[in-house]
Amino acid sequence: MHFLNPSAFYLAALIPIVALLHFLKLRRQRHVVPSVMLWLQAIEDMKANVPFQRLRNSLLLFLQTLFLIIVIATVARPALRQPGFLRGQSVLIIDNSASMQSTELGKSRLDAAKAEALKLIERLHPGGQMMIIDTSHPPRHIRQAFTADKEKLRRAVEKLPAQHTSPELRAIFDSLQLYANTPNTQIFFISDNFEDVPASASHIDKIRVGERGDNVGIVQFSVTHELNEYQVLVGVQNFGNAEKTVQIWLEFEEGNSFDDETIVLAAGETQSLVFPFSDEGIDGQVISARLVEDDLALDNVASAILHPPSKLRVLLVSDRKQTLLTHMLKAIPNVELLQIQTEDYHGLTDRDILIFDQFVPEPLPDGNVIFLNPADGLPFMSAQKNEQPIRVIDQKQVDSVMSGISLIDLRVKESLSVELPIWGISLVETTGAPLIWLGRQGDQKVVVFAFDPFDLRISQFALSIPAAPILMSQCLEWLGSGTDAIQPTVVKVGDPVKIRLDHPDQVDRVTVQLPGGTRLDLVERTSPIIFAETTQIGVYTVFVDEQQFGRFAVNLLNPQASNLSPPQLEQEAVSTARPEIEQKQPDEQEVNREVWGYVAFFALLLLAVEWWVYHRNL
Known part of the structure; x- marks a missing residue:
């Protein structure tokens, strides 16, 4: 409470006057007599009395002083600060992303956000309108268009679903330009994390919910299959400020646990574990890694479907024997190889990957292709024969195709000087031109060797062990990815x-x-x-x-969502019960509600009590 006219308290100087009047007042008992003739001398004595006497305990003095104080307070115009009405248009954004599913004191952050949203709806002016938006990807984020119907707004908030995705803040705030079509449109954002709010979204009211959370989550999960064995990689991170002992166990979809491991994680530490097991009789089942339940349940589990690598059906079109190439391809476990002559290729094939050796068909097939030494060029690549020796001077990591491979200093006697299309990416650079490159054009993937890699008179590439077989295997893996159902x-x-x-x-x-x-x-x-x-x-x-x-x-696998204590909470102590509101707009400023009427009414009651006390001679 505060006072709009504090200068009225100068009237407090009248309080001593009330006390002074009680000093001067003599209290006598009244007596009814038939005549005053006998009392003339008493009247003279009364005039001679000393006016100041010792002040005795007086209920009237207390009541009169209290009455004067209340009257002064009434003149000072006491008032309470209350949030004002939301006038005009308001946009309410509610974060319903993964981190908002965190529970604190038995209540999720999303529930706390809904409670704050309902408070804002109650403040909507009868002439105002409000829109409800969540943090899903536009345009699915609009839960209620502009309306003045508070009941519709309440239903939209209460039915707001929980999402496990990350908030699409940039897309959402960019889309606000379509809705916030007046300069006075107020925008409220209720969330537990404002770290990723775009810098352009500066004129918004941020209402924070949630406190620091204690969470350990799975941030990495993958399954690989090699030599009749599956390997599950599980990465776990401690997002709390204290050391944690964490138990990790693997289970199949029936809920049967078959392996577990216990680790100790320091604050902020991440550890990765590998669980190997046989692939016998478990193809097609769901394997899951689980942790003990904590504040956020979404990152305590990660799952995968156990599938052995599918067969890659590879067609080699070549008029040469290509012994080295065929041996490399047949050594790859999941490759099913078929070789035909160029005259037998008629364009239609059910193969996943096509390899053309010094041959370019017309028209080009739609599938994924490897071209070996296309001397006449390609429709999307011009080529000229280069008979000068060249040397590999650089290589690039693209889609893991070059992972674990080194071709530096490989010498090539004859090659093609090629000009890459705009979508081409060089893998191996030489002193002359790109030697190996790949690219994706629409749904088609292409790998081009601008030399004859399996002619030992040209280069020693085919004998580069293990670089050559690994490169061919990883090229096929890159080309074959996406061919599964x-x-x-x-x-x-x-x-x-x-x-x-x-x-x-x-x-x-x-x-x-x-x-x-x-x-x-x-x-x-x-x-x-x-x-x-x-x-x-x-x-x-x-x-x-x-x-x-x-x-x-x-799976979640999102460290940002698992971190229930984002950086700004390290610097600000914010309570869910009293959320902080920043950057108030003019139409949303708090208003003064004067309560002097209630104080004046109390003063009148006090005056009636004083009158009763006076006439009762108390």
Whole structure:
């Protein structure tokens, strides 16, 4: 409470006057007599009395002084500060991302955000309008368009679903330019983390919910298959400020745990563990890594579908024997190789990868291709023969194709001087021109060797062990990725999944069952189908014409979402019960509610009590 007219307290100087009047007042008892003639002398004595006497305890003095104080307070105009009405247009953004699922004192941060949103709705002026937005990717983020109906706004807030994705703040704040079409539009953002708010979004009211959280989460998870064995890599990070003892266990989808490990994590530390196990009889099952429950449950589990690598059907089109190349390809476990002559190639093939040795078909196929020494060039690459020796001077890591490979100082006697298309990326650079490059044009992937890599008269590339076989294997892996029916089968929340149908024109219905059991019908019938509704962690099942087609797993694996104590909370102690509101707009400033009327009414009651006391001679 404060006073709008504090100068009225100067009237407090009247309080001593009330006390002075009680000093001067003599208290006598009244007596009724038949005549005053006998009392004339008493009247003379009264005039001679000393006016100042010792002040006795007096209830009237207390009541009169209190009455005067209350009257002075009334004149000073006491008032209470209260939030004002939200006038005009208001946009309310509620963060419903993964970190908002954290629970504190039995209540999630999202529930706390909804409570703050309902308070703002109550402040909406009858002539104002409000829009409700969450942090999903536009345009799915609008939960309620501008309306003055508070009931609709309340329902939109109460039905706001929890998402497991990261907030799309930049896209959301960019889209606000379409909605905040007046300069006085007020924008409120309720969240537990404002670290990624774009710098352009400076004129907003930020309402923070959530305190420091204690969390340990899975931040890395992958499954590989080699030599009849699966290997599960699990990375765990401690986001708290104290050392933690963490137990990690693996289980199949039936809930049967078959391996576990206990580690000690210092504050902020990350550790990775590898769990190997046999692949016998477990293909197609779901494997999960789990941690003990804590403030955030979403990052305590990560899952994958166990699938051995699918066979890559490779077609080699060459008029040469190519012994070294065929031996390399056949040594790759998941490669199924077929070689034909150039005259036998007619364009149509069901092979996943095509290798053309010194041959360029017309027209080019649509599949993924490796070109070996295309001397006449390609439709997207001009080439000239270079008979001068060259040497490899640099190589680049692109999509892990060059991982673990070194071709530095490899000498090549004859090569092609090529000019790369705009989408081409050089892998191996020489003193002359790019020697090996790759690129992606639409859905087609291309790898080009601008020399004859398996002619020992030209270079020693084929004898570079292990560089040559590793490079060929990793080129095939890069070209073959995405050829599975569902690719990839393990993704992070929000990442898309491709569903490939062999004969999409013969399919009547494609549905995806979400982790909660809800099914989504996919309208698209082209192949591949891009499924982007991966907003919940768990296992998704794809059905084609009511038959199970395949499964894929979605995991959080997001250190930023798992960090329940973002940097700004290290510097600011903010309570969920009293959220901080920053950068108030003029229309949203607090207003003064005067309460002097209540004080004046109390003064009148006190005056009635004083009158009663006076006439009762108390």
